[in-house]
């Protein structure tokens with residue numbers, strides 16, 4: 001299939017591109033490179049450097065590519081920026097999405113998969129939340145993901161565009177930006193491999209459901225390709241298992257130590273430093289992905305130890321050249 005991946009030069013999108021190519025499909029990328037990079041993509045994959053807010057530019061890409069599937073990953077994805085600049089957040093995450101949906105309908109896309117967010121929709125949850133859990137978004141980012149899903153539902157029902165929303169848990173893996181606010185695994189891996197201590201907010205007892213990016217890419221492929229009898233569906237994409245920041249840091253430190261010792265380091269990586277709590281951080285966020293298992297045949301395959309091993313090895317390859 002010809003597949004347009006918006007945000008395909010970013011962290012998750014570039015792994016979606018890899019998964020599509022591995023399955024024999026033909027991906028094309030639309031990305032304004034605001035946080036993504038050409039370096040995340042194989043040279044053969046066509047990249048259109050276009051902003052999804054530019055309706056004319058997006059139209060030209062759809063005319064040229066004529067995609068059969070769309071994987072919509074492009075977004076303003078900083079929660080704190082959404083709080084500071086809710087209007088900008090809505091321009092990208094609502095109006096930009098509407099442009100992608102309208103163009104998909106116009107050229108007859110067969111299915112669109114959308115990157116939604118479990119954590120931003122469900123808020124604090126102490127046991128894995130199913131899709132039926134009440135949505136209670138508090139940040140503008142969470143609000144636009146929720147609104148985005150409602151637009152998907154509208155286009156699926158009334159505009160002949162089948163759509164699937166994938167509510168990701170906390171995604172981690174190679175190519176995640178260590179300078180963003182979300183990627184704690186990327187941030188800790190980079191600091192520890194450079195011999196600096198991790199900085200943990202508050203007591204570190206913040207539980208998250210960490211899902212490996214390769215599994216998230218596989219979920220996108222399943223969401224586009226599996227036969228579904230519903231025109232709109234939303235699925236949680238996570239593991240249902242919680243890890244707190246203290247445990248996560250200890251596991252990453254272990255992986256980094258093995259790599260650094262293998263390169264002849266003699267001193268131990270310093271222990272983490274604890275700073276103040278970050279206002280508004282959820283205490284616990286866990287999602288139940290059993291619906292995706294039943295309907296998409298998808299479940300997370302990479303356990304956290306293995307995912308962290310792969311991720312730290314990748315960052316080591318970037319940092320310790």
Ligand code: NAD
Nearest residue numbers: 007009010011012032033034035036051052074075115171
């Ligand atoms: P990312 O920043 O690496 O990827 C986003 C990509 O979209 C980047 O390549 C960026 O250049 C591009 N982009 C941003 N604004 C654009 C615009 N106006 N026009 C065109 N391209 C634009 O982030 P990511 O972690 O890969 O996130 C991908 C998607 O997954 C986002 O929709 C995000 O909200 C969602 N998500 C991510 C997580 C996570 O844990 N990383 C969790 C839940 C949901």
